[in-house]
Amino acid sequence: MHRGTTTADHQTVARPVAAMALDYKASTFEPPHAHPRAQLLHATSGVMQITTAAASWIIPPGRALWLPAFTVHDVRCRGDVSFRTLYIDEATAGVALPKQAQVIAVSDLLTELILEATALPLEYDREGRDGRVMTLILDELQRMPVLPLSLVMPADPRLRRICAALLEHPGDQSDLDRWARRAGMARRTLTRRFRAETGLGFGEWRQQLRLLEGLSRIVTGQSVTGAALDAGYHSPSAFTAAFASTLGAPPSKYRSR
Known part of the structure; x- marks a missing residue:
C-alpha cells in the first residue's frame, strides 16, 4: 500500500x-x-x-x-x-x-x-x-x-515592518506615536494608510493580534492570566471579555477543551 x-x-x-x-x-x-x-x-x-x-x-x-x-x-x-x-x-x-x-x-x-x-x-x-x-x-x-482568526497584512513596507515586529512581540506597549517615528511616518499618515490597507484601525489590528496570541498561549498550556498578560492585555478580565465576544466561549472553557 x-x-x-x-x-x-x-x-x-x-x-x-x-x-x-x-x-x-x-x-x-x-x-x-x-x-x-x-x-x-x-x-x-x-x-x-x-x-x-x-x-x-x-x-x-x-x-x-x-x-x-x-x-x-x-x-x-x-x-x-x-x-x-x-x-x-x-x-x-x-x-x-x-x-x-x-x-x-x-x-x-x-x-x-x-x-x-x-x-x-x-x-x-x-x-x-x-x-x-x-x-x-x-x-x-x-x-x-x-x-475570525486572521490578521490582514498591509502591503506598504513600512507598515509591514511594524506588523512583523508586533507579531514577534505582541505584548509591546509602544503607542502609535512611537510606531510612527520608527516607521518615519506622520501619525496621521500611518493611521490613514493602515486603515486603507487592512480595513482596521491600528488599535483594532493590535487588539486582534493580542487575542490570537492569547489563544495560542492557552492552547499550548499557559494559564489564562499568564496568556492575557504576555499577549499585552492589562488584565485577565479584559482578555476574557474580548475572547468570549469573538470566539463564543470564555478562554477557560476553550482551554479545557
Whole structure:
C-alpha cells in the first residue's frame, strides 16, 4: 500500500484529494513556499502561525486553514505541532471550493474523516469505499463555518515592518506615536494608510493580534492570566471579555477543551 512520503507525491497523484500526516518540533519554520494544489492544514495538537503576503493566521487544534493553489505562505510552529494536511486538485474535485484563504471550524465528523484519509493509499480506489470517504470530506468542507482568526497584512513596507515586529512581540506597549517615528511616518499618515490597507484601525489590528496570541498561549498550556498578560492585555478580565465576544466561549472553557 503506497502512502507517498513527500509533498511532491501528493501534488501529482491522479486523485482529487491526497492526505498527509506531519509532525513538527517546536520553533520549526518553513520558509515561504507554495503548492500547485489547494491545501487544508488541520492542527490536531499544537499551534501553527501561517503568513502570506495578504494575512497572518493562528491555527489552534480544532481549526484548519484553507489555502488556494499557488498561495505563497510560510509556517511557524508554536511548540510541538501535529497536523494533517489535504492537497486538493480543484480542477477534478467536482465541488465549489473557497477562492480565498480562510480559517474554518472542523467538526468531529470532518476530523475523523481527515484522520481516516491519512491512512488510505495515495492511489486509493476512487469508485470504492475510499473514494466515498474523500467525496464526503469535500462535501463537509463546504459546510464548515469561517472563523475570525486572521490578521490582514498591509502591503506598504513600512507598515509591514511594524506588523512583523508586533507579531514577534505582541505584548509591546509602544503607542502609535512611537510606531510612527520608527516607521518615519506622520501619525496621521500611518493611521490613514493602515486603515486603507487592512480595513482596521491600528488599535483594532493590535487588539486582534493580542487575542490570537492569547489563544495560542492557552492552547499550548499557559494559564489564562499568564496568556492575557504576555499577549499585552492589562488584565485577565479584559482578555476574557474580548475572547468570549469573538470566539463564543470564555478562554477557560476553550482551554479545557
